[in-house]
Amino acid sequence: MRPPRPHRAARRRARPVRRRTLLAGLLAGVPSVASGCRPDGTPLPPVVIATGGGGGVYRALGEAFAAALHDRWKVRATVLTTAASIENLHLLATGRADLAFTTVDAAAVTTTEVRGEGRIAALAGLYDDYLQIVVRADASIATVADLRGRRVSTGAAGSGTEIAAGRVLAAAGVRGPGAIVRSRLPASASGDALRAGRIDAFFFAGGLPTPAVADLARTVRVRLLPVGSLVAGLQRSFGEVYLARSIPAGTYGLGREVPAVAIPNVLVVRADMPSAEARELTALLFASKPRLAAVHAQARRLDRRAALATYPLPLHPGAARYFREAKPWAVSGS
Numbered sequence: 014m015r016p017p018r019p020h021r022a023a024r025r026r027a028r029p030v031r032r033r034t035l036l037a038g039l040l041a042g043v044p045s046v047a048s049g050c051r052p053d054g055t056p057l058p059p060v061v062i063a064t065g066g067g068g069g070v071y072r073a074l075g076e077a078f079a080a081a082l083h084d085r086w087k088v089r090a091t092v093l094t095t096a097a098s099i100e101n102l103h104l105l106a107t108g109r110a111d112l113a114f115t116t117v118d119a120a121a122v123t124t125t126e127v128r129g130e131g132r133i134a135a136l137a138g139l140y141d142d143y144l145q146i147v148v149r150a151d152a153s154i155a156t157v158a159d160l161r162g163r164r165v166s167t168g169a170a171g172s173g174t175e176i177a178a179g180r181v182l183a184a185a186g187v188r189g190p191g192a193i194v195r196s197r198l199p200a201s202a203s204g205d206a207l208r209a210g211r212i213d214a215f216f217f218a219g220g221l222p223t224p225a226v227a228d229l230a231r232t233v234r235v236r237l238l239p240v241g242s243l244v245a246g247l248q249r250s251f252g253e254v255y256l257a258r259s260i261p262a263g264t265y266g267l268g269r270e271v272p273a274v275a276i277p278n279v280l281v282v283r284a285d286m287p288s289a290e291a292r293e294l295t296a297l298l299f300a301s302k303p304r305l306a307a308v309h310a311q312a313r314r315l316d317r318r319a320a321l322a323t324y325p326l327p328l329h330p331g332a333a334r335y336f337r338e339a340k341p342w343a344v345s346g347s
Contacts, residue, residue, distance in 0.1 A: 059089040063101035063113040066169060068201035068225030069217075070309050071097060071114040074139075077308045078112075081301040096199070098173030099123065105283060106132050112294070116142055116173035116218060116276045118180075118254040121325045134284040135323035136295045136332045140314040141275040142218040143260055144177050147207065147226055150234035154214060157185035157238055166196040166203040166215035177276060178216035180251065184243045200225035208233050218276055220311030221264055230265040237265070241272020253324065279323050291331025299339075317341030 060082055064075035072094065079090030093110060095101055098119035104110040120133070148154045154163065160182065167182075168174025175197065187193060196203075196212055203215035204225045217223055229235060237260060244257040258275035262268060280298065282291060298315070305312035318341040321328065328336075 059091045060112065061091045061093060061104075061110045063093045063095050063104045063110040065095060065097035065101075065114065065172075066199035066201065067094065068199070068204065068223070068228070069097065070142075070220035070223065070311055073224065073308045074305055074312060075114065077305045077312075078298070078301060081297060081304055085297055096169040096171035098171075099176070100171040102133060102281070105281060108283070111282065111286075112136075113281050114139075114278060115281055116177075116254075116278055117323070117325060118251065118276050119173035119176055120279070120281070121251070121254055122176060132284055133281050133326060134286075134291075134329035134332075135279045135281050135326040136291060136329055137280055137298060137315075137320035138322045139278040139280055139320070140220055140311040141256065141258065141277055142173070143221055143258065144174075144181065144216065144218045144240065144274045144276065145223060145226060145260070146181075146214060146216050146238040146240065147203075147229070148214045148236050148238060149207065150236050152213060152236070154238065157181060157240060157243070158187060160185075160214055160238075161187050161192055162194070163213040164194040164196065164211070166198040166206060166212050167193075168197065168203075168216050168218070169199040170197045172199070172218075173276065174216055174218040177218050177255075177274070180247060181216075181240055181243060181274065184246050184250075201228075204229035207235075214238070220278075220309060221260060222310070224309075226265055235265055237267065237271045237273070239272045240274050244274050247274060277322065279326060281326060282329060284327075284329065286329065286331070288329075288331035288334065291329040292335045293331075295329075295332040295335040 062075045062079055065071035075092045079092050082088055082090045095104065098115040101110065101113035101115050102120065102123050105113040146157065154160065167178035182188060198206060200217045200219065200223060203217060206212045207215055208229060217226065241257060244255060247255040254276060256275040258273050260271040260273045262270045299317060302312060302315050317336065317339055321336060
């Protein structure tokens with residue numbers, strides 16, 4: 014199955030915008046940067062962070078990291094609401110964002126327009142997304158194969174969710190024109206549609222618990238479809254961007270754990286970001302772990318050793334320098 018095409022706006026070929034370095038004044042030792050200004054007193058440009066839609070983890074963590082950037086360097090930070098991974102990568106590659114969240118499977122299938130000439134590099138691996146296939150508890154849907162002919166939201170166009178959803182459906186034999194009645198809705202809208210009976214199921218790849226699914230589960234009893242039996246086939250076809258995991262019992266009120274597929278997330282920047290700047294941003298990411306964990310539990314999983322795993326994206330040299338200095342392999346519980 015061909016990966017979904019990103020938003021038209023994100024696909025538009027454009028000369029990359031050469032955004033001025035975010036922290037250049039700070040790294041050069043200019044005192045005025047502590048006040049968020051250049052040496053001439055004019056404000057520093059805002060840092061633009063591409064996140065995701067409302068009800069997702071990317072948005073919550075992006076807002077928290079924006080606050081950390083402001084507190085540390087007094088720079089303004091703009092958090093973009095997007096369709097998530099694919100759109101984020103295009104925004105980053107074309108210079109319309111400075112930092113972005115993405116899943117690694119989305120990074121693996123983005124076009125050479127994004128990944129060509131080493132345009133994108135990772136600061137750190139973050140945590141695993143879980144592909145959640147949500148149905149009402151009383152629905153006569155037990156497996157992914159049962160979605161044939163049903164009304165299904167496969168995630169927003171331009172999202173990593175849509176990539177993973179298409180692959181999982183195909184692995185279960187649900188493929189071809191008319192296999193499902195497809196909607197392309199972000200997490201919150203998918204939850205609203207399931208609650209209202211406009212769809213029968215929806216996919217969403219996100220950290221646990223995903224706010225939009227948790228909100229839905231407060232008013233509607235839900236189940237998650239198991240996909241554990243499909244993981245080996247996904248790995249044979251697409252590699253280790255997919256991992257076998259389980260969604261714990263108790264999540265969203267579930268009575269038992271659910272075999273699932275997980276997809277690692279990474280925080281990425283343009284590869285031409287100055288090394289010193291990338292190092293400082295990586296250091297701030299780990300220094301901000303308590304703040305990030307306060308807005309979403311998945312940030313507790315931020316770990317310096319695990320963060321080195323960013324396949325298929327290379328680690329930015331500045332981030333690599335940070336990890337060499339931090340020596341996470343030599344420290345227990347880093």
